[in-house]
Amino acid sequence: MPDQTNRIIKGREIVADDWTVLRLAEGEDAATIAVPDGKVIVPLATWQAQKETLSTRPAIGVWLASSDRPEELKGELDKFAVVAVDFPKFTDGRGYSIAYNLRMRLGYTGELRAIGDVLRDQLFQMKRCGFDAYATRPDRSIEDALKGLTVFSETYQASVDDQRPLFRRHARVATAAEHKDVGAGI
Amino acid sequence: MYQYDQYDHLIVRERIAQYRDQVQRRIAGELTEEEFLPLRLQNGLYMQRHAYMLRIAVPYGLLASKQMRMFAHIARKYDRGYGHFTTRQNIQFNWIELEQTPDILADLASVEMHAIQTSGNCIRNVTADEFAGVAADEIIDPRPYAEVLRQWSTFHPEFIALPRKFKVAINGAVEDRAAIAVHDIGLTVVKNDAGEIGFKVMVGGGMGRTPILGSVIREFLPREHLLTYTEAIMRVYNQYGRRDNKYKARIKILLKAIGVEEFARQVEEEWADLKGNAETLTLEEMERIIAYFQPHAYATLPAIDPLAGHADNKAFANWLKRNVKPHKVPGYAAVVLSLKKTGVPPGDATAEQMDFMADLADRYSFGELRVTHEQNIVLADVEQRQLFQLWQEAKAHGLATPNIGLLTDMICCPGGDFCSLANAKSIPIAAAIAERFDHIDFLHDIGDLELNMSGCINACGHHHVGHIGILGVDKDGSEWYQVSIGGAQGNQSAIGKIIGPSFSAQQMPEVIDRLLQVYLRERTPEERFVDTAQRLGIAPFKEFVYATPIETAGRLVGEDEYA
Numbered sequence: 001m002p003d004q005t006n007r008i009i010k011g012r013e014i015v016a017d018d019w020t021v022l023r024l025a026e027g028e029d030a031a032t033i034a035v036p037d038g039k040v041i042v043p044l045a046t047w048q049a050q051k052e053t054l055s056t057r058p059a060i061g062v063w064l065a066s067s068d069r070p071e072e073l074k075g076e077l078d079k080f081a082v083v084a085v086d087f088p089k090f091t092d093g094r095g096y097s098i099a100y101n102l103r104m105r106l107g108y109t110g111e112l113r114a115i116g117d118v119l120r121d122q123l124f125q126m127k128r129c130g131f132d133a134y135a136t137r138p139d140r141s142i143e144d145a146l147k148g149l150t151v152f153s154e155t156y157q158a159s160v161d162d163q164r165p166l167f168r169r170h171a172r173v174a175t176a177a178e179h180k181d182v183g184a185g186i
Numbered sequence: 187m188y189q190y191d192q193y194d195h196l197i198v199r200e201r202i203a204q205y206r207d208q209v210q211r212r213i214a215g216e217l218t219e220e221e222f223l224p225l226r227l228q229n230g231l232y233m234q235r236h237a238y239m240l241r242i243a244v245p246y247g248l249l250a251s252k253q254m255r256m257f258a259h260i261a262r263k264y265d266r267g268y269g270h271f272t273t274r275q276n277i278q279f280n281w282i283e284l285e286q287t288p289d290i291l292a293d294l295a296s297v298e299m300h301a302i303q304t305s306g307n308c309i310r311n312v313t314a315d316e317f318a319g320v321a322a323d324e325i326i327d328p329r330p331y332a333e334v335l336r337q338w339s340t341f342h343p344e345f346i347a348l349p350r351k352f353k354v355a356i357n358g359a360v361e362d363r364a365a366i367a368v369h370d371i372g373l374t375v376v377k378n379d380a381g382e383i384g385f386k387v388m389v390g391g392g393m394g395r396t397p398i399l400g401s402v403i404r405e406f407l408p409r410e411h412l413l414t415y416t417e418a419i420m421r422v423y424n425q426y427g428r429r430d431n432k433y434k435a436r437i438k439i440l441l442k443a444i445g446v447e448e449f450a451r452q453v454e455e456e457w458a459d460l461k462g463n464a465e466t467l468t469l470e471e472m473e474r475i476i477a478y479f480q481p482h483a484y485a486t487l488p489a490i491d492p493l494a495g496h497a498d499n500k501a502f503a504n505w506l507k508r509n510v511k512p513h514k515v516p517g518y519a520a521v522v523l524s525l526k527k528t529g530v531p532p533g534d535a536t537a538e539q540m541d542f543m544a545d546l547a548d549r550y551s552f553g554e555l556r557v558t559h560e561q562n563i564v565l566a567d568v569e570q571r572q573l574f575q576l577w578q579e580a581k582a583h584g585l586a587t588p589n590i591g592l593l594t595d596m597i598c599c600p601g602g603d604f605c606s607l608a609n610a611k612s613i614p615i616a617a618a619i620a621e622r623f624d625h626i627d628f629l630h631d632i633g634d635l636e637l638n639m640s641g642c643i644n645a646c647g648h649h650h651v652g653h654i655g656i657l658g659v660d661k662d663g664s665e666w667y668q669v670s671i672g673g674a675q676g677n678q679s680a681i682g683k684i685i686g687p688s689f690s691a692q693q694m695p696e697v698i699d700r701l702l703q704v705y706l707r708e709r710t711p712e713e714r715f716v717d718t719a720q721r722l723g724i725a726p727f728k729e730f731v732y733a734t735p736i737e738t739a740g741r742l743v744g745e746d747e748y749a
Binding site: 091097100104119122126153154164166168170172173 | 340344347471
């Protein structure tokens with residue numbers, strides 16, 4: 001299992017990936033499950049239960065469920081080569097806020113990977129919220145998914161990717177000739 | 187009104203390309219219907235009972251005449267010759283082919299319009315007072331702030347897959363005409379003691395199966411913090427709103443679960459990290475947006491009595507009384523074109539009427555129109571001296587029914603005739619009631635009365651806040667109607683109370699009649715129906731309505747006309 005070679009999108013490229021995501025099956029216990037050797041991304045609960053042994057490993061990652069709170073990793077984020085956020089359904093948008101908080105409130109700068117139900121049409125907003133790696137759903141073309149990253153060349157609001165909203169990035173000019181009385185009526 | 191700059195154009199153009207590609211992938215089978223669903227909903231495309239329905243955004247209800255003409259064009263080219271104006275101040279078309287939707291978007295983009303986020307679990311079209319900019323009681327024009335929110339919320343990457351839909355309304359006047367208390371976020375512009383402009387922030391209002399009025403979580407938010415504070419609210423909701431049950435997923439349920447104070451505390455905590463960041467509005471940006479909403483080049487005119495010279499024209503007098511509203515500039519008035527003519531589904535307009543309304547706007551009102559959340563159209567800047575001429579023309583096109591604010595000016599959702607969510611029809615009930623009370627003198631005598639009707643618990647017809655509310659319900663596979671009274675929107679917002687067991691469609695006109703009889707018997711000279719209902723409670727109404735059986739035989743007027 002640790003040798004399993006998968007492909008993910010990293011940045012804007014498709015790359016081979018040798019990480020394994022450990023998911024607990026029903027009845028398995030986060031505290032007692034045996035974490036396989038190699039590069040493994042473990043659930044938050046497993047990390048919390050087995051922190052002592054896991055932190056001695058050369059490469060370890062952690063993943064957050066959409067109901068997990070990223071603040072639980074406060075002060076520990078530099079221990080991980082990868083932090084992943086799971087999207088149990090592509091319509092579950094909690095992962096976007098988790099990513100935002102990991103980047104903006106907790107200052108995480110390492111790889112932030114979207115896992116789970118990750119589809120082409122979600123990639124652009126994922127990137128904006130701070131993800132830089134995407135384990136897209138294996139039943140869909142990863143080459144196609146790559147196109148999802150370049151949908152828009154401008155955006156209105158600030159997010160993690162650019163913390164300046166459009167009105168601070170560009171001088172926006174009122175174009176209508178009749179609107180000269182700037183500032184009146186405020 | 188706001189004009190797109192190169193960036194607005196670019197974003198809408200790239201959106202069309204993205205959406206066109208999504209449609210192609212759906213048709214090619216690369217996207218399942220389940221995957222396509224949230225994508226099309228974020229573009230206002232619903233699968234309805236008969237066909238796709240496309241909802242087009244009219245930001246805060248404001249339209250240029252060329253935009254209204256585009257609706258007429260869409261109605262003719264892609265639909266069946268009419269459109270339906272909605273309580274979200276939008277327009278929707280009911281007979282749309284999926285394959286044509288990208289072309290419709292391209293047509294819309296040519297007049298600076300789109301269908302972005304008119305549906306789906308994201309921040310919807312921001313609504314505002316239809317008399318913004320002209321109302322005498324206005325503190326400040328809310329539209330620039332609505333526009334700021336429109337841009338900020340458009341494709342917000344973090345809030346595109348919320349637990350549920352999210353609605354924002356903004357009011358800038360003393361009187362709330364934007365129904366802010368029944369929105370997820372309701373903003374009222376206020377000035378503090380230092381004369382600074384800010385917002386009172388209300389959160390957690392909404393209708394649906396759990397009607398709740400919003401709670402104030404902040405008395406004064408300086409306006410430059412509008413976006414960061416909204417972002418804080420959205421982030422708390424996105425993370426902690428319920429997702430296990432769609433009926434308990436609105437922000438009102440989160441507020442109820444954790445309490446207003448705790449919710450406000452979490453928002454303030456979140457906001458502490460955002461306050462003052464780059465999303466804080468600059469004076470320059472606000473001035474740029476406000477510049478688009480400057481008053482028109484009004485002529486210097488004396489205030490006149492529009493009825494002078496027409497004193498014996500009762501029809502014109504009725505229209506002036508109901509459909510013409512005061513304007514802050516002397517010599518001007520705001521005109522409401524009624525889309526509530528008897529025999530027409532409330533809010534519907536034909537392509538011909540849309541073109542005509544656009545012409546009226548060009549000739550009488552600086553080329554602008556507004557869509558009201560009561561599903562009518564406003565010409566906000568009409569010279570009083572032209573009212574008679576305007577009235578005659580509007581009348582000839584079926585747009586001058588003198589019933590604004592009266593019983594027949596009903597808010598009514600499309601109901602079971604169109605909507606796949608509906609439990610019951612609403613349009614035939616509206617038609618039957620309109621027909622029963624099609625006596626203008628009687629209606630004027632009854633006076634202000636808001637009758638709101640929804641075909642299902644989702645409450646698109648705002649029945650909870652109707653002075654009389656009608657809700658279509660399903661009982662053992664047949665359609666019934668539950669009646670409530672005493673609801674109200676605006677500054678005295680209230681949720682109506684149900685008077686008792688529901689009625690059949692055929693009984694409904696008589697039920698309304700009986701409610702009115704109680705009102706006429708009990709009212710004091712100055713009381714509106716809602717005042718009497720709130721003063722007396724439901725008991726006398728309930729007693730009279732249920733005292734004797736209501737005839738159920740016979741065909742319901744209008745029953746088959748709109749299927």
